[in-house]
Amino acid sequence: xxxxxxxxxxxxxxxxxxxxxxxxxxxxxxxxxxxxxxxxxxxxxxxxxxxxxxxxxxxxxxxxxxxxxxxxxxxxxxxxxxxxxxxxxxxxxxxxxxxxxxxxxxxxxxxxxxxxxxxxxxxxxxxxxxxxxxxxxxxxxxxxxxxxxxxxxxxxxxxxxxxxxxxxxxxxxxxxxxxxxxxxxxxxxxxxxxxxxxxxxxxxxxxxxxxxxxxxxxxxxxxxxxxxxxxxxxxxxxxxxxxxxxxxxxxxxxxxxxxxxxxxxxxxxxxxxxxxxxxxxxxxxxxxxxxxxxxxxxxxxxxxxxxxxxxxxxxxxxxxxxxxxxxxxxxxxxxxxxxxxxxxxxxxxxxxxxxxxxxxxxxxxxxxxxxxxxxxxxxxxxxxxxxxxxxxxxxxxxxxxxxxxxxxxxxxxxxxxxxxxxxxxxxxxxxxxxxxxxxxxxxxxxxxxxxxxxxxxxxxxxxxxxxxxxxxxxxxxxxxxxxxxxxxxxxxxxxxxxxxxxxxxxxxxxxxxxxxxxxxxxxxxxxxxxxxxxxx
Amino acid sequence: xxxxxxxxxxxxxxxxxxxxxxxxxxxxxxxxxxxxxxxxxxxxxxxxxxxxxxxxxxxxxxxxxxxxxxxxxxxxxxxxxxxxxxxxxxxxxxxxxxxxxxxxxxxxxxxxxxxxxxxxxxxxxxxxxxxxxxxxxxxxxxxxxxxxxxxxxxxxxxxxxxxxxxxxxxxxxxxxxxxxxxxxxxxxxxxxxxxxxxxxxxxxxxxxxxxxxxxxxxxxxxxxxxxxxxxxxxxxxxxxxxxxxxxxxxxxxxxxxxxxxxxxxxxxxxxxxxxxxxxxxxxxxxxxxxxxxxxxxxxxxxxxxxxxxxxxxxxxx
Numbered sequence: 001x002x003x004x005x006x007x008x009x010x011x012x013x014x015x016x017x018x019x020x021x022x023x024x025x026x027x028x029x030x031x032x033x034x035x036x037x038x039x040x041x042x043x044x045x046x047x048x049x050x051x052x053x054x055x056x057x058x059x060x061x062x063x064x065x066x067x068x069x070x071x072x073x074x075x076x077x078x079x080x081x082x083x084x085x086x087x088x089x090x091x092x093x094x095x096x097x098x099x100x101x102x103x104x105x106x107x108x109x110x111x112x113x114x115x116x117x118x119x120x121x122x123x124x125x126x127x128x129x130x131x132x133x134x135x136x137x138x139x140x141x142x143x144x145x146x147x148x149x150x151x152x153x154x155x156x157x158x159x160x161x162x163x164x165x166x167x168x169x170x171x172x173x174x175x176x177x178x179x180x181x182x183x184x185x186x187x188x189x190x191x192x193x194x195x196x197x198x199x200x201x202x203x204x205x206x207x208x209x210x211x212x213x214x215x216x217x218x219x220x221x222x223x224x225x226x227x228x229x230x231x232x233x234x235x236x237x238x239x240x241x242x243x244x245x246x247x248x249x250x251x252x253x254x255x256x257x258x259x260x261x262x263x264x265x266x267x268x269x270x271x272x273x274x275x276x277x278x279x280x281x282x283x284x285x286x287x288x289x290x291x292x293x294x295x296x297x298x299x300x301x302x303x304x305x306x307x308x309x310x311x312x313x314x315x316x317x318x319x320x321x322x323x324x325x326x327x328x329x330x331x332x333x334x335x336x337x338x339x340x341x342x343x344x345x346x347x348x349x350x351x352x353x354x355x356x357x358x359x360x361x362x363x364x365x366x367x368x369x370x371x372x373x374x375x376x377x378x379x380x381x382x383x384x385x386x387x388x389x390x391x392x393x394x395x396x397x398x399x400x401x402x403x404x405x406x407x408x409x410x411x412x413x414x415x416x417x418x419x420x421x422x423x424x425x426x427x428x429x430x431x432x433x434x435x436x437x438x439x440x441x442x443x444x445x446x447x448x449x450x451x452x453x454x455x456x457x458x459x460x461x462x463x464x465x466x467x468x469x470x471x472x473x474x475x476x477x478x479x480x481x482x483x484x485x486x487x488x489x490x491x492x493x494x495x496x497x498x499x500x501x502x503x504x505x506x507x508x509x510x511x512x513x514x515x516x517x518x519x520x521x522x523x524x525x526x527x528x529x530x531x532x533x534x535x536x
Numbered sequence: 537x538x539x540x541x542x543x544x545x546x547x548x549x550x551x552x553x554x555x556x557x558x559x560x561x562x563x564x565x566x567x568x569x570x571x572x573x574x575x576x577x578x579x580x581x582x583x584x585x586x587x588x589x590x591x592x593x594x595x596x597x598x599x600x601x602x603x604x605x606x607x608x609x610x611x612x613x614x615x616x617x618x619x620x621x622x623x624x625x626x627x628x629x630x631x632x633x634x635x636x637x638x639x640x641x642x643x644x645x646x647x648x649x650x651x652x653x654x655x656x657x658x659x660x661x662x663x664x665x666x667x668x669x670x671x672x673x674x675x676x677x678x679x680x681x682x683x684x685x686x687x688x689x690x691x692x693x694x695x696x697x698x699x700x701x702x703x704x705x706x707x708x709x710x711x712x713x714x715x716x717x718x719x720x721x722x723x724x725x726x727x728x729x730x731x732x733x734x735x736x737x738x739x740x741x742x743x744x745x746x747x748x749x750x751x752x753x754x755x756x757x758x759x760x761x762x763x764x765x766x767x768x769x770x771x772x773x774x775x776x777x778x779x780x781x782x783x784x785x786x787x788x789x790x791x792x793x794x795x796x797x798x799x800x801x802x803x804x805x806x807x808x809x810x811x812x813x814x815x816x817x818x819x820x821x822x823x824x825x826x827x828x829x830x831x832x833x834x835x836x837x838x839x840x841x842x843x844x845x846x847x848x849x850x851x852x853x
Contacts, residue, residue, distance in 0.1 A: 036811035040619055046574055126586075133590045134574065134620070140583035141576055191620060210619065210629060211803040211811070212707035239701065239801050240811070243685055247700040248801075251692040407568035407816050413577060414584075421567075434577070445578060457578050 027231040027534045029516070030254040032239040034376075038214045041205065042194040043178045044138045048376045049435070049525040050258065052174075054236040057526055058216055059106075060176035060199035063097060063116070064169050066437075068520075068528035071278055074333055075437075075524035077173055081111065081200065085169055087478050092164035093147075099155045103223045106198040106205070109181040113151040118180040120149035120159075130183060132190060142171040166478045170438035202227050202530050203234060213237045229530040230518060249273060249511055255534055256512040262319040262380070268511045277507035278521040279323050279330060281436040284379055286369060286388070286501040287446070289417045289428035289460040295365045296428060296460070300357040301397070302498035306343050307350035308395045309503055314387050318380065323505040327495045328436050328443060330505065334484040335439055337492030343502055350395045360396040368400045369429040370413075370422070375406030377433035379506050385431055388503060402427050416453020417460050430459055433506070437525060439487045444471035447494050467493050544840065548833040555829040556822065560601050563818055569593075570617050570816040591617060604822060614819040618811075623823040626808060631827065633708050634797070634804030637728060638790035640721050645729035645736065645789070646782060653740025657774075658767075660745040668741055675734020684727040684799040691723060698722055701801040708803055724800040728793055732785035739781045743774035776847045783839025787832040 033054055035047040041059065045051030065080035081100050088094040103111035121128045123136045123143060145168065147160045161168065182198035183190075197205050200223065203216035214236050218229035237254065239245045245257040246264045250271055260268060265275055286305075288296035295301050311324035326343035329335050351360065359365045371385045372378055382403075389399040402425055404412065412422055413432045434457070436442035445451045447467045451458040467490050474486035495502075512519070515535040521527060571587055588594045592603060607614060613623035656668030692700035704710050704717045711717050747753065747770045756766050797806035805824055812820040 036807075036814060037619065042620070046618055048573075133587055137571075137575055137579060137583040137587040140580055141578040144580060191622075194620065207709075209707040209709050209803075210621065210626060211807055212703065212709075212801075237702070237801070241798050241801070244688075244701050244799055244801055247685075247688045247693055248702075251688075251696060251700040253700055253702065404567060405814070407572050407814065408566075410572040410577065411567060411569050414572065414579075432577070441578070454581050 025536065026233055027536070028233045028235060029231045029256065029529065029532055029534050030235045030237065032237050032245040032248050032254045032257040034240060034242075034245070034258050035238045036240040037211050037238050038208055038236070040194060041197040041208065041214070042132070042190050043135050043176050043197075044174075046138070050376070052176075053526050054234075054529075055214060055216075056176055057201065058203040058234065058529065059197055059201045059205060060178060061201050062173050062175050062177065063099075064172045066173055066522075066524050066526055068522040068524055068526060071520050071522060073523070074281075075522050077169055080173070081116075081177060082172075085172075087164075087166070088158075092476070092478070093161050095159040095161070095168055096152065097157050097159065099157065100223060101155060103200050104221065105179040105181055105200055106219065107179055107182045107185065109179065111200055112154050113157050114154075115180050116157050116177065117149050117151050119175075119177045120146065122178070123175070124148065129188060130180070139175055142174045145171075164476045166474075166476055166483055167438065167440050170440075173438075202229055206233070211238060227528065227530045230533045234529060246511075249513065252513070255516050256510060258510050260509060260511045262321050265319055265321075265509075265511070272514050273511045274514060274516070275509055275511050276519065276521050277321060277509040278523055279505060280508050280523050280525060281329070281442060282377060282433060282506045282508070282525070283325060283328055283436055283502065284322075284377075284384070284431070284433045284504040284506060285325065286503065287430050287432060287459045288462075288500055290462045291417055291423075291428070291460070294428050295359075295367055295397075298357050299498055300353040301359070301365065302501070303341060304350040304353035304357070304395055305392055305397060305501045306341075306498050307346045307353070308391045308397070309388055309501065310345050310391050311503065312345065314384060314504065317383065317387060321507055321509050322379070323507060325502040325505050327502055328446070328491060335443055335487040335491050337488035337490075337495070339492045339495035341496045341498060343495065347394065354396050361394070362396070364393075364396040364398045366398045366400065367428050368402055368426050369431055370402045370404065370409060370425075370427045371431045372404060372406045372409040375409060375433075377435075377506065378406070378431075379433065379504065381431065384504070388501075413459060414454055418453070428460075432459070435525060439483070440471075440475060443487050443491045443494070444474065447471070447490065447499055462499055464493065464497060540844070541837075541841065544837045548830065548837070551833055552826060552830055556605070556826050557601070559822060559825045560597075560604075563816065563821055564597050566816075568816050570818050573815045574617065604819075608823075608826070613823040616812075616817055616820050618815050618817045618820070623819045626820060627805070627824050627827055629708070630803060630805045630808040630824070633703065633802065634806065635790055636711075637721065637724055637797075637802060637804060640725040641728040641732070641789050642786055644725055645732040645785070648729075649733045649736035650740055650778075653737035653778075654744055654771075656737070656741035657744025657748065660741075660748065665741070668737060672734045672737040672741070675730045675732075675737065677734075678730060680727050680731055680793070681795045681799055683730060684723070684796055687723045687727060688799070703803060724796055724802050727799070728789065728796045732789060736778065736781055736785060740774070740778050743777050744770060747773045772846065776843055779839055779843050779846070783836055786839070787835045790835070791828045791832060 031054060033050055035050050039045035039047040039051030039055040041055060045056045062080045063082040064077050067076050067078040081103060082097040083100050085095055085097045088096055099113060105111060122130045122132060123139060125131055145161045145163055145165045147162050150158045152158050179198035183193055186192035202219050202222045204219045206217045207215040216234045218232055220228060222228045239248060242261045246260055246268060248254045249257045269275060290297055315322050315324060327336055354360050372381050385401060392399055413430055445457040447462055447464060448458060448471050449463040449468050452461045453459050470486055470490040474483055474490060477483040477486055516532060518531040518533045570593060571584060575584060592600060615622050616626055652668045652671060656665045659665050688700045691698045699720050702720060704720050753766060756769060794806040794810045797804045798810055805828060809824055
């Protein structure tokens with residue numbers, strides 16, 4: 001009883017502290033998202049990584065966090081609610097994590113090992129009442145190797161895995177922890193929890209109006225004083241129409257918009273808006289079918305296609321808002337390696353390879369690509385795909401498109417090249433943008449034989465025993481440097497075998513009012529909004 | 537009359553049932569899956585299967601439909617796959633916002649259409665008539681998404697007189713009948729009103745011009761009835777076809793517009809439907825379309841009743 005009252009009082013104080021500043025001259029950061037609705041607030045959000053960016057990582061923390069402090073270096077992982085982690089030297093299937101002392105949930109309760117155990121039960125154990133099937137499914141791919149989580153002491157936990165997995169720290173960065181105390185307060189009603197969520201993140205929940213806005217206020221008691229927000233209130237609004245977002249920024253209704261259209265950027269700049277962009281772990285490529293008898297089965301055709309794409313021309317078409325892709329990651333990345341096959345635009349070399357393969361402009365080969373009209377991370381899919389289509393026609397590859405909406409393309413991707421409807425439609429490639437944030441997701445999932453669709457992301461059923469062997473070693477290599485070098489070796493082999501047609505990396509453009517200052521766009525899908533200030 | 541009303545209400549049942557069956561079938565005929573956009577691209581198939589079972593998507597489609605229908609008959613519209621919130625709550629909130637916008641558009645479109653259409657019909661063949669006809673053609677021809685964007689650029693971006701998007705600084709929760717809130721209604725109302733304005737104005741013009749050409753009007757004038765008295769008879773005779781068109785347009789307006797609501801980020805049923813279509817949020821799609829269809833049927837019934845009151849010949853027919 002006393003405990004409950006104390007927690008309520010602490011929560012009240014936290015909220016009161018937040019509002020005490022807002023009462024005078026509240027500084028508000030208003031953001032227009034590309035999402036069609038406010039992301040859900042019960043933990044892992046929907047609306048893709050945008051949901052994590054504006055709601056998930058602001059209300060909640062993970063045990064291990066992304067380092068979002070730098071715009072220059074690839075974004076790695078740093079301590080979050082766990083201060084340290086190590087694999088048990090005697091048992092590679094067991095990780096020991098020390099938890100951060102002195103952290104409190106937004107509801108005022110202290111953060112303990114019991115809470116972490118409860119959270120993993122909530123995602124792993126369908127027999128407990130707090131299990132949530134949709135939340136579990138949304139992170140299942142990240143926690144598939146976790147068998148269970150045990151409390152060692154009040155501030156230490158052990159994570160037991162089914163197999164040795166050196167990549168667990170990266171996976172934990174996606175797992176957001178919610179307050180079991182708030183869940184109990186609302187008597188296990190997740191809908192009620194979503195209307196008054198409680199995490200440990202740098203923002204406290206203030207208000208949610210479905211399809212209109214979510215308002216968060218700064219958590220003055222946040223455990224990391226450096227990340228206490230420098231503005232009082234964050235308002236995130238769903239605005240799926242790109243023109244509407246630009247108009248909202250230009251008319252002063254919002255301070256920040258996600259993904260402005262390339263052709264609106266000159267107008268935004270003319271009005272004094274800042275365009276911020278940076279490389280981030282994303283690829284926009286053509287993934288290919290490796291089914292027998294398929295034109296892409298010939299490495300010469302794959303290499304020729306890679307050499308035919310005029311990436312610089314495409315970049316110009318997009319107003320500079322892309323990075324020319326020569327692999328799943330950029331050449332300066334630790335996982336890039338030293339491929340012998342240099343991806344560049346060289347039409348002569350492409351024509352020569354096509355001739356060797358028995359094709360050419362006079363004897364074209366036909367392929368069919370599944371593409372979408374729009375979609376999360378798809379950039380400008382129609383003009384970009386048509387651009388590549390023109391490039392490939394010049395060397396004797398005639399591309400036909402199977403155009404579908406985003407939802408249908410996701411299904412085509414998930415079911416893989418062997419799905420009856422895909423085979424019946426004669427589709428032998430797919431343009432599907434991907435996240436390459438952590439090493440397995442960046443490299444091995446596209447190439448390993450046992451990641452063939454529908455189980456994994458190897459859409460076209462590529463198989464290369466050498467890559468399989470390197471990837472198998474990489475996932476059990478616990479030394480970070482050796483692990484990075486193994487992933488680089490796998491990636492090098494992928495490029496040398498021209499596993500896909502690499503075209504672009506997105507640069508995640510966003511436009512903001514000149515009043516917005518202090519934002520550092522990290523090389524990550526997620527961003528730290530806490531240092532942002534908004535001038536009156 | 538009571539028998540007529542009861543009969544019309546009974547007609548609404550098969551219509552609603554038909555609409556729900558067509559809608560359900562279309563959702564499943566379209567490629568894509570309700571759970572695709574919810575889950576990351578590398579979600580294991582067993583996790584997808586578990587979630588499908590939880591939402592009942594693993595059952596045969598006819599069973600899913602019957603299960604849904606059974607729940608709806610008991611007042612349970614289910615929960616949204618995307619947000620986890622009750623569908624009825626989502627529809628209620630969106631519908632109130634759409635009704636507000638629709639009512640304003642009805643007021644603007646109907647009033648202006650009757651005035652300019654009436655003037656055009658009364659002054660048939662004169663310059664005023666040509667002006668009215670031009671306005672009507674403009675209203676019918678201009679795509680409303682284009683008009684919406686142009687209005688935003690002119691009045692919100694360039695002149696900074698009106699807000700570009702949304703329902704106010706605090707959204708629909710803070711919407712009130714104050715000047716600040718009403719400013720948010722102006723641009724979407726004009727955009728939404730333009731098409732029905734054109735359609736109704738043309739109908740009013742044609743109907744008034746036609747009635748004015750009838751012999752009884754000449755008789756009324758020959759008998760020395762004042763022009764105001766003549767007009768009263770003309771309006772009464774011209775009202776029936778106009779009411780029918782107005783009824784249809786009323787149904788369209790209160791049904792919400794996906795395009796207008798998306799352009800202005802107006803959180804109504806159009807915005808809700810657009811999001812539900814993209815995400816294949818079947819419970820939201822089904823519930824919203826059913827409610828809108830019933831409202832459309834109800835509106836048509838009210839218009840029919842009004843028509844029979846004005847012109848008893850319709851009931852006898």
